[in-house]
Amino acid sequence: MNNLDYNRLLELKNRITHNVASKNEKKEYMELLYRNGNISKSQYDNFLKNQNSDDVVNAALTIGGVMLATWLLTKLLEK
Numbered sequence: 325m326n327n328l329d330y331n332r333l334l335e336l337k338n339r340i341t342h343n344v345a346s347k348n349e350k351k352e353y354m355e356l357l358y359r360n361g362n363i364s365k366s367q368y369d370n371f372l373k374n375q376n377s378d379d380v381v382n383a384a385l386t387i388g389g390v391m392l393a394t395w396l397l398t399k400l401l402e403k
Contacts, residue, residue, distance in 0.1 A: 329356060330395050337388045339383060350381055353388065362387050 336353040338347035345353070351371075358368040363384055371380045 333388055334392050340385060354384055357388060358383050362391060
């Protein structure tokens, strides 16, 4: 994932966390995680089918948070 993707992931995560994200933003967030291999195909498919989508998004928020924290630590250590 490149810096632009991480920045967008952070923006989307914040919007979802604050309950202001649109359906398209949630879909974009899940797609970023799926493309990066952070969620499984079945998790992504369940989200797309709207089966337990809130549960899947909540789990993805945790996954995304860990990814972003790791990315930020890497950036700090590079300096």
